[in-house]
Amino acid sequence: xxxxxxxxxxxxxxxxxxxxxNWEPIISIIELAEDIPETALEGMEGFSHFEIIFYxxxxxxxxxxxxxxxxxxxxxxxKLGTFAQRNKSRPNKLGLTTVELIKxxxxxxxxxxxxxxHGTPVxxxxxxxxxxxxxxxxxxxxxxxxxxxxxxxx
Amino acid sequence: xxxxxxxxxxxxxxxxxxxxxNWEPIISIIELAEDIPETALEGMEGFSHFEIIFYxxxxxxxxxxxxxxxxxxxxxxxKLGTFAQRNKSRPNKLGLTTVELIKxxxxxxxxxxxxxxHGTPVxxxxxxxxxxxxxxxxxxxxxxxxxxxxxxxx
Numbered sequence: 001x002x003x004x005x006x007x008x009x010x011x012x013x014x015x016x017x018x019x020x021x022n023w024e025p026i027i028s029i030i031e032l033a034e035d036i037p038e039t040a041l042e043g044m045e046g047f048s049h050f051e052i053i054f055y056x057x058x059x060x061x062x063x064x065x066x067x068x069x070x071x072x073x074x075x076x077x078x079k080l081g082t083f084a085q086r087n088k089s090r091p092n093k094l095g096l097t098t099v100e101l102i103k104x105x106x107x108x109x110x111x112x113x114x115x116x117x118h119g120t121p122v123x124x125x126x127x128x129x130x131x132x133x134x135x136x137x138x139x140x141x142x143x144x145x146x147x148x149x150x151x152x153x154x
Numbered sequence: 155x156x157x158x159x160x161x162x163x164x165x166x167x168x169x170x171x172x173x174x175x176n177w178e179p180i181i182s183i184i185e186l187a188e189d190i191p192e193t194a195l196e197g198m199e200g201f202s203h204f205e206i207i208f209y210x211x212x213x214x215x216x217x218x219x220x221x222x223x224x225x226x227x228x229x230x231x232x233k234l235g236t237f238a239q240r241n242k243s244r245p246n247k248l249g250l251t252t253v254e255l256i257k258x259x260x261x262x263x264x265x266x267x268x269x270x271x272h273g274t275p276v277x278x279x280x281x282x283x284x285x286x287x288x289x290x291x292x293x294x295x296x297x298x299x300x301x302x303x304x305x306x307x308x
């Protein structure tokens with residue numbers, strides 16, 4: 001089965017290359033594609049957070065395969081499969097991040113905490129609803145804190 | 155730009171039709187596609203929650219367009235754009251839900267709180283990391299509580 005999708009918007013920001021860390025200072029504009037009307041954004045102000053699904057089009061096809069490797073290629077960390085990691089080299093090249101909405105104006109929204117580089121195509125935007133939050137506390141592998149240490153701020 | 159994706163797994167469960175409510179009792183199996191090796195799931199036990207991105211292939215193409223309508227077609231609620239709603243009639247037909255991992259066995263995982271019907275193709279699976287949780291409290295429109303009242307349990 002082949003699934004064909006189209007960008008509904010594009011990311012604009014100052015991060016031109018994929019760098020792992022220090023995303024917090026980056027403010028991104030998400031601008032709707034030409035064929036998506038402004039009314040698609042109507043009512044977003046009712047919500048503080050949105051989930052952005054994006055397509056990491058700069059990932060090379062030969063890297064977009066199932067992985068079984070050390071996170072960040074650090075041999076001190078256990079080898080993990082693709083679906084136990086969030087790194088960008090993965091089948092379908094999909095990225096997903098929860099952002100804070102700063103403002104909306106015409107066909108554009110301004111958001112914080114989006115870890116997508118300039119020019120990235122966006123596939124969907126969904127409001128965060130409390131009913132979809134985890135219903136139990138989050139448990140993560142012990143080494144995650146270490147690799148995420150500088151992800152947002154340096 | 156056209157983006158071509160392939161299912162990395164499929165959903166198996168007892169929900170054969172798209173119904174809006176009462177998803178909590180549904181336990182789903184997510185089974186990897188033939189071309190995805192079992193090692194892609196290695197290490198998932200280190201995490202309690204996963205985000206599942208799926209393709210709602212039963213949504214008719216003519217409904218997969220930008221919407222501007224009352225949530226659940228209830229005229230008492232304000233009209234909203236596609237990206238201020240999570241309903242299934244949306245461009246690209248993408249679904250996204252945070253699930254709890256119950257167990258892993260071979261090429262299959264068992265999960266709770268997945269609101270996808272039987273046969274749904276899965277496009278990605280990502281572990282929930284604490285660093286990606288919202289960094290401020292979630293605010294949502296006042297009417298959301300009402301429409302989500304029976305979403306999980308009846």
